[in-house]
Amino acid sequence: MSLLKLKGLSVTYRTEEGPLPAVRDVDLTLERGEVVGVAGESGCGKSTLASTVLRLQPSSATVSGQVLVDGEDVLTMRWGDLRALRWAGASIVFQGALHSLNAVRRVGQQIAEPIQLHEPSVGAAEVARRVGDLLEQVGLPASRAASYPHQLSGGQRQRVMIAMALACRPSLVIADEPTTALDVMVQAQVLDVLSGLVKELGVGMMLISHDLSVLADMSDRIAVMYGGRVVEQGPADQLFTDPLHPYTSALSASFPRIGDPAARYAPAGLAGDPPDPRELPPGCSFAPRCSLAIPDCTTAEPPLELKRPGRGVACIRVGESV
Amino acid sequence: MSDIRLEARDLAVEFTSRGGDVAVALDGADLTVKTGEIVALVGESGSGKTTLARALTGLQRPARGQVLLDGEPLGYTGKALKAFRRRVQMVLQDPAGALNPRHTVYDSVAEGLRLHGLSRHDPDGRSEEQQVADALSSAGLRPPERLFLRYPHELSGGQRQRVLIAGALALRPDLLIADEPVSSLDASIRGEILALLLRLRSELGLGVLVVTHDLGLAWNIADRTAVMYLGRIVEAGPTEEVLAAPQHPYTQALLSVVPEIERLEPVVLEGEVPDPTHIPSGCRFHPRCPALASGLAAAAGVEDDCHRVPLPVLPASEGHRSACHLVAAQKGTTRV
Numbered sequence: 001m002s003l004l005k006l007k008g009l010s011v012t013y014r015t016e017e018g019p020l021p022a023v024r025d026v027d028l029t030l031e032r033g034e035v036v037g038v039a040g041e042s043g044c045g046k047s048t049l050a051s052t053v054l055r056l057q058p059s060s061a062t063v064s065g066q067v068l069v070d071g072e073d074v075l076t077m078r079w080g081d082l083r084a085l086r087w088a089g090a091s092i093v094f095q096g097a098l099h100s101l102n103a104v105r106r107v108g109q110q111i112a113e114p115i116q117l118h119e120p121s122v123g124a125a126e127v128a129r130r131v132g133d134l135l136e137q138v139g140l141p142a143s144r145a146a147s148y149p150h151q152l153s154g155g156q157r158q159r160v161m162i163a164m165a166l167a168c169r170p171s172l173v174i175a176d177e178p179t180t181a182l183d184v185m186v187q188a189q190v191l192d193v194l195s196g197l198v199k200e201l202g203v204g205m206m207l208i209s210h211d212l213s214v215l216a217d218m219s220d221r222i223a224v225m226y227g228g229r230v231v232e233q234g235p236a237d238q239l240f241t242d243p244l245h246p247y248t249s250a251l252s253a254s255f256p257r258i259g260d261p262a263a264r265y266a267p268a269g270l271a272g273d274p275p276d277p278r279e280l281p282p283g284c285s286f287a288p289r290c291s292l293a294i295p296d297c298t299t300a301e302p303p304l305e306l307k308r309p310g311r312g313v314a315c316i317r318v319g320e321s322v
Numbered sequence: 323m324s325d326i327r328l329e330a331r332d333l334a335v336e337f338t339s340r341g342g343d344v345a346v347a348l349d350g351a352d353l354t355v356k357t358g359e360i361v362a363l364v365g366e367s368g369s370g371k372t373t374l375a376r377a378l379t380g381l382q383r384p385a386r387g388q389v390l391l392d393g394e395p396l397g398y399t400g401k402a403l404k405a406f407r408r409r410v411q412m413v414l415q416d417p418a419g420a421l422n423p424r425h426t427v428y429d430s431v432a433e434g435l436r437l438h439g440l441s442r443h444d445p446d447g448r449s450e451e452q453q454v455a456d457a458l459s460s461a462g463l464r465p466p467e468r469l470f471l472r473y474p475h476e477l478s479g480g481q482r483q484r485v486l487i488a489g490a491l492a493l494r495p496d497l498l499i500a501d502e503p504v505s506s507l508d509a510s511i512r513g514e515i516l517a518l519l520l521r522l523r524s525e526l527g528l529g530v531l532v533v534t535h536d537l538g539l540a541w542n543i544a545d546r547t548a549v550m551y552l553g554r555i556v557e558a559g560p561t562e563e564v565l566a567a568p569q570h571p572y573t574q575a576l577l578s579v580v581p582e583i584e585r586l587e588p589v590v591l592e593g594e595v596p597d598p599t600h601i602p603s604g605c606r607f608h609p610r611c612p613a614l615a616s617g618l619a620a621a622a623g624v625e626d627d628c629h630r631v632p633l634p635v636l637p638a639s640e641g642h643r644s645a646c647h648l649v650a651a652q653k654g655t656t657r658v
């Protein structure tokens with residue numbers, strides 16, 4: 001049984017200007033010990049997807065479809081089971097969490113909190129030992145438990161957030177833009193920590209980023225989202241080096257390969273803005289920005305179909321060669 | 323038109339904390355940017371990139387050294403600064419916070435014109451409205467009139483960044499200093515803004531200093547690249563050489579962790595985060611230097627120098643150069 005399975009998941013926000021479909025009909029699976037990357041531009045629905053997995057979406061959101069964790073549907077689960085899942089089964093490192101540590105409490109206390117709440121029988125000495133272990137797992141000396149957040153660098157604070165997410169030994173970790181505010185060196189340190197966790201503890205991880213190159217490096221598989229839908233899905237290395245969907249190609253091309261003479265004085269990009277989910281264009285939502293679009297592209301939304309072994313693509317311009 | 327040069331000479335900036343600790347955020351930097359060229363300043367967070375950029379625009383008074391425009395040292399009187407900033411404009415990091423949410427696009431761009439008394443006295447006799455429209459068009463926002471009355475929240479991230487650039491261009495500066503102009507933007511929009519900088523250089527002959535921790539950006543647009551570490555430029559030269567054949571172990575490590583470079587074995591630097599209140603003795607990079615740790619420096623007989631002998635400030639010449647005892651030994655040059 002898969003650790004996580006999303007089936008036809010859709011999330012629509014109620015807004016003053018009408019319904020906003022943020023996530024549309026997403027299917028995705030994640031196994032233990034696997035990293036699945038979710039890529040896409042700002043506003044394509046990545047964070048909405050992440051929060052819905054733990055049923056943390058705001059009350060203005062209507063959800064349909066299924067979120068199965070170990071075969072159990074999170075969306076219909078009893079409150080008690082959901083609580084247990086959130087504490088011990090799965091945890092999430094939120095986007096922008098760098099600023100969400102409590103400024104006036106030592107980081108060790110903050111890491112200890114979920115353990116004390118969820119496992120009240122664990123004694124103080126044991127909690128302290130586990131906090132030290134967690135810090136070491138994320139590459140910080142145990143003595144850092146005594147530090148306040150302002151005494152740590154951005155990368156160190158991000159590692160504390162990861163330690164907190166691991167405090168109750170979850171089997172599923174969702175990391176939403178865990179390195180986005182960090183520079184390349186610190187990013188490399190944090191990513192090292194995350195991949196170590198997957199290898200050593202066998203957790204399954206959903207890694208969200210708008211940086212396709214980070215995902216290509218870290219993930220086993222990648223799903224690319226556009227306008228709330230998954231438009232391409234497949235093995236990470238193939239998606240980055242041999243993209244099929246025109247949107248994935250544009251994303252991949254916009255990361256320059258340093259040393260490639262073709263990229264000198266030739267920054268690649270994609271003209272235009274992503275669609276407003278409230279006013280999605282007819283047919284394929286990428287068609288208005290797509291250089292390969294033909295009239296047929298605007299008649300119906302293309303389904304996500306297998307175009308190569310293991311590779312789903314939602315584009316009528318991509319030929320099948322299975 | 324002959325080139326106009328903006329120069330930093332041995333520029334240093336210090337911050338004193340309330341506890342009395344002195345942070346040497348910039349510890350002597352030599353750097354030149356000319357009209358018609360794009361220079362990238364790269365390095366880790368906290369290495370002093372923004373501090374150098376701010377000092378170069380006169381926003382930050384140096385503790386030591388000079389800023390020169392066309393050979394003239396910058397004076398720090400209100401009048402001198404105002405004249406200087408008309409010619410050297412800075413586009414700030416963080417486009418979300420840099421625009422006033424209650425100002426329309428028109429007012430944001432016109433603000434600088436009014437401040438410099440150009441609204442009514444344009445050398446070419448253009449009206450304020452015409453100047454704003456020209457600036458917006460130069461920044462790729464066309465037709466400009468359609469954006470005049472928009473507010474920042476009605477713009478996309480890429481459009482906001484262009485409005486900021488337009489505000490700087492309105493004064494028709496010779497040089498533009500852009501701090502992380504695309505770091506908060508999506509990859510797809512990034513390409514557009516970088517293409518804009520290239521176009522401004524070729525069409526207006528603008529000189530651009532772009533501050534970034536994104537090495538791919540430097541590869542995309544910069545003629546020359548300077549790499550900073552803990553308040554110093556540690557390597558500089560033509561971008562092709564610095565990024566494709568890096569000399570300094572720090573530049574090599576930085577490049578190795580860029581996710582898209584798969585051919586390199588990543589060298590993740592460990593050790594404490596560099597701290598400008600405690601700059602290490604000898605080479606300031608030595609506590610984290612992979613070449614020292616692996617014994618390469620010892621084999622070349624420079625291990626002692628790495629620990630004890632400080633390196634001089636890199637001079638702002640055009641060639642490829644780096645501040646490293648090992649590189650000096652390997653090149654067979656005499657000891658510095």
Ligand SMILES: Nc1ncnc2c1ncn2[C@@H]1O[C@H](COP(=O)(O)OP(=O)(O)OP(=O)(O)O)[C@@H](O)[C@H]1O
Nearest residue numbers: 013015020022041042043044045046047048058277
């Ligand atoms: N609470 C909310 N109420 C209404 N609309 C929302 C809400 N949260 C998000 N949205 C909208 O839903 C869409 C998807 O947003 P989401 O935050 O999931 O995107 P994202 O892919 O995570 O973007 P980013 O890369 O900027 O983090 C956007 O159009 C956003 O404006």
Ligand SMILES: Nc1ncnc2c1ncn2[C@@H]1O[C@H](COP(=O)(O)OP(=O)(O)OP(=O)(O)O)[C@@H](O)[C@H]1O
Nearest residue numbers: 337345347366367368369370371372373374535598
């Ligand atoms: N106003 C200030 N007071 C005290 N220290 C400061 C101040 N501004 C910067 N610093 C310190 O100076 C050093 C250099 O900071 P600077 O902002 O120039 O770095 P940067 O290279 O631009 O980093 P980033 O990539 O994170 O923007 C840092 O250690 C920083 O903490």
Ligand SMILES: [Mg+2]
Nearest residue numbers: 046047048095
């Ligand atoms: Mg998000």
Ligand SMILES: [Mg+2]
Nearest residue numbers: 371372373415
């Ligand atoms: Mg900065």
